[in-house]
Amino acid sequence: AHGHPNIIRLRGIFFSESEQEQEEKPRKACQVLLMELCKGSLYSRVQSQGTYGESEALDVMSGVFSALAHVHRRGIVHRDVKPENFLLHSSAPGASLKMVDFGLARRFEPGKAMSTKAGTAYYVAPQVLQGAYDEKCDVWSAGVIAYILLCGFPPFSGDSDSEIFQKVRMGCFAFPRPEWDHVTREAKEVVVQMLKLQPARRPSAAKLLAKPWLQASGSPKSPLVGCNFIARLQDFQAHTKLKKVALTAVAQQLPDEDTAALQELFRSLDKNGDGVLSIQEVKEGLLSEGMRVPPALEDILQSVDSDGSGTLDYTEFVAAMIDDDIYAQRDICKAAFRTFDLDGDGKITQAEFDKVLSGTSPANGIRNMIMEADIDGDGCLDFEEFYTILSPKSKQQKIGKSRVLLGREAHTAVPASSGARRMEPGGICG
Numbered sequence: 001a002h003g004h005p006n007i008i009r010l011r012g013i014f015f016s017e018s019e020q021e022q023e024e025k026p027r028k029a030c031q032v033l034l035m036e037l038c039k040g041s042l043y044s045r046v047q048s049q050g051t052y053g054e055s056e057a058l059d060v061m062s063g064v065f066s067a068l069a070h071v072h073r074r075g076i077v078h079r080d081v082k083p084e085n086f087l088l089h090s091s092a093p094g095a096s097l098k099m100v101d102f103g104l105a106r107r108f109e110p111g112k113a114m115s116t117k118a119g120t121a122y123y124v125a126p127q128v129l130q131g132a133y134d135e136k137c138d139v140w141s142a143g144v145i146a147y148i149l150l151c152g153f154p155p156f157s158g159d160s161d162s163e164i165f166q167k168v169r170m171g172c173f174a175f176p177r178p179e180w181d182h183v184t185r186e187a188k189e190v191v192v193q194m195l196k197l198q199p200a201r202r203p204s205a206a207k208l209l210a211k212p213w214l215q216a217s218g219s220p221k222s223p224l225v226g227c228n229f230i231a232r233l234q235d236f237q238a239h240t241k242l243k244k245v246a247l248t249a250v251a252q253q254l255p256d257e258d259t260a261a262l263q264e265l266f267r268s269l270d271k272n273g274d275g276v277l278s279i280q281e282v283k284e285g286l287l288s289e290g291m292r293v294p295p296a297l298e299d300i301l302q303s304v305d306s307d308g309s310g311t312l313d314y315t316e317f318v319a320a321m322i323d324d325d326i327y328a329q330r331d332i333c334k335a336a337f338r339t340f341d342l343d344g345d346g347k348i349t350q351a352e353f354d355k356v357l358s359g360t361s362p363a364n365g366i367r368n369m370i371m372e373a374d375i376d377g378d379g380c381l382d383f384e385e386f387y388t389i390l391s392p393k394s395k396q397q398k399i400g401k402s403r404v405l406l407g408r409e410a411h412t413a414v415p416a417s418s419g420a421r422r423m424e425p426g427g428i429c430g
Helices: 018-022 042-049 054-073 126-130 137-151 161-170 185-194 229-238 241-253 256-269 279-288 297-304 314-321 330-340 350-356 363-373 383-390 392-396
Strands: 010-016 030-035 086-088 097-099
Touching: 010 241, 010 330, 042 086, 042 137, 054 086, 054 097, 054 137, 054 185, 126 137, 126 161, 137 185, 229 297, 229 314, 241 314, 241 330, 241 363, 241 383, 256 279, 256 314, 279 297, 297 314, 330 350, 330 383, 350 363, 363 383
Parallel strands: none
Antiparallel strands: 010 030, 086 097
């Protein structure tokens, strides 16, 4: 689920055998996940800033809803949505929001309730406390975040967890004065809908993105879709399977600074803000610039859609659009290489490819991919062979079977109990 601009990116997976070496009895190797570096957090920003202006809160919540819509569409519920679990790419204003910590996340089946009680006191949904809930528990938690951003304190507070839980179960809250006097009616309506007591009356994250308040967000001014947009997609379509896989790995390693322009373009095309591009959204983007829509657009996009979801996620988009001079950097390529070289021995084996690709390619397909670049014929890829595939010099170079590579250029809650507000008469009950 990490192919999204508002979800933390996985840089690599490693297996530590240090424990095995220190124990007489063999133990299972420890799996280590290396994530992208983030230098700020929503939690710290809330603590230092107190309240957010409505436009700033709107931008934050757009990222929260987009990330949730993305994971929910893929059948994953987070179950611990709170400010601590949203990092910021940097401490600068307007830095990209990144959802993190999927330790309590799990797959869900539509119509089948979950029962494990998980979450954090201020943000937990009433159905989680009852032991029968669905993915909309995340929407409730996001509603609590929105409430805090807009006024500086939580909708449900107390001197103990049990007191907080009692108020959560009731689902009654207020918009006290003067803290809420400056907040628009549209923003309050969205908060009320997210905190509906009955999940059936609570909108999904995807539907919240279509609300007028969210549509009024300070979305970036639409960058121009350049005349080489389709050409780049067609070039990616012509790449070998191995180069597509390698470019996708490179795209996961790139820092936001190297992809800022592509991120703006992606967001401008993503009209509904759900974090993926549909065929219709790409068509509309081309038409808005007066460009011709090629008859084979659907086939072209399907070739870029590496996970077969029917849409393009952010990582797939970057992999297809990235400039040669970026993906040819050796340090970036080495980082991408390490995502496949799980045991760190300097070679990528068929088994390692299969594990990273999660069995999405048949064994003979992976074997053929390796043969495309296996210059020394040892049945695996070292870094130089991997880099040759990505190097722009390889565009006219025959590799493997004389095949020409075509291309082109759980924490405590945020609010302290001392800062909590008591319930006021005339509150709202969801």
